[in-house]
Amino acid sequence: MPDQPVTEAGPGSPVVGWRWMGSSEPLFLRVAEQIERFVAGNGLAPGDRLPGERELCELLGVSRASVREALRSLETRGLVRVRHGKGVFVAAPDEGERALQRFSRLREVGLEELFAMREVLEVPAAGWAATEATDEQLASLIATFEQLEQAVRAQAGPEQLRAMDARLHLQIAEYANNRFLTMTQTLLQEMLGRSMDTTLSVTGRPARSVREHAEIVNALVAHDPARARAAARRHIRSTRRAALNRVAEERQRSVPPG
């Protein structure tokens, strides 16, 4: 009985058309999309009111429960504001919220861009951390470093190595005492992890990586910002070189010259 054209949907407004059209995507999701389209299509601006729940039901040919679930979803996403006794309104997500949403959709960023950002963020972070880190924090940092060292010696899997590497850098960022920086660095590491085929993660030369990390940690322990910055810069550049080379190799292997 499903997979049939919905009953008397005359040529007037076949908004839904076919129910269960194969995809079996939940109804409320499609309703949410349709409401989004409605807003965009009719050029509704933030603050504008859109049809009431009951009206939307009729418009879209679904029950009120589905419309309400769709609205809850849209409201949670900040696209819509539902006000008891007044109606449903297009919300005005502040610029920051919108940027965040675009951020979360920004899945694919080039490796070059990400590595450029690493240098931008991590070099000053290392400098600040050298100035500001407490002895306690330095001890914790050393512990993390030693774990990394041990993991390399034990020839741990690349997945694990990458996680430890990320953790070390994140820790340094944290000790720079700048919450915005910490957040951004977290995001960056996350996207880097996703962008690199996990297998070619820790740049290939674990031994070298350990040496470079050691230089950074030593500079931090010595409270020497300039040396910390330099060490961080060297490390990131070397990592970048290795990663990009790998990617190039990979590409060459899959698409042989012809």
Next chain:
Amino acid sequence: MPDQPVTEAGPGSPVVGWRWMGSSEPLFLRVAEQIERFVAGNGLAPGDRLPGERELCELLGVSRASVREALRSLETRGLVRVRHGKGVFVAAPDEGERALQRFSRLREVGLEELFAMREVLEVPAAGWAATEATDEQLASLIATFEQLEQAVRAQAGPEQLRAMDARLHLQIAEYANNRFLTMTQTLLQEMLGRSMDTTLSVTGRPARSVREHAEIVNALVAHDPARARAAARRHIRSTRRAALNRVAEERQRSVPPG
């Protein structure tokens, strides 16, 4: 008539207790909170299953519609995953998503931190933009600059000045051709705007601001990265000094020395 104990809620499970207990917070919101608490309280880990919808209804003493709306909200926030025919599960938001959420909750960041980040981000951005911006982009940048200049000449309100200032800097970041940087810069500007009392926005000395912006724009037009970086650094530092001074004054005025 509200503000009364809900009817025959015996001592069995007075989970809800009083409806409309003053706050009139929608039920489904409270339900969502309770489910969150349930997950946290019982130490449920990502992947764990939580009680079915009908069970939750009974547990919380509400209807299934409310439970479902709450779940929709939680699902949209990525805290929960609802799977047809199987049940409701605690979701495993990836680290990036969680960082993003913390980011959006991170409302109050010190001005010092934000200005430090401005320097970190905008100085290299100016350098890259000097190298990479196309003639077309430079023309657009100049247009923006002239609008700012004109606004200053016309003694526009601080609100508007700040918006134009933000737009100019955002544009530069964009021309650096690094999507991650652009996003981060957008977020930063947004938080700066929120952190400064809007009135003390554009640092006070509009004329000086225009001159400094002019230096940056000129360096970009000349495709001179070093000069662009230097100009950007000067501008940000001068802006920071002015802003922090203002804040200090403000504080002194409201809390006179004792």
Next chain:
DNA sequence: GGTCGTCTAAGGTCTGACCACTTTGTGTCG
């Protein structure tokens, strides 16, 4: 032994009713 139904539990949707909040208009009283 593998395959195919059937049964069960779970989410998905619908219906219609009623409750609560807002606004508005209207009517009464000062």
Next chain:
DNA sequence: CGACACAAAGTGGTCAGACCTTAGACGACC
């Protein structure tokens, strides 16, 4: 005439119960 009170309409909020669809498990049949 004006101000306040109340009632009605419109809109979101909640409830109750029913039925449908899906996923998985279990058992009968080939």
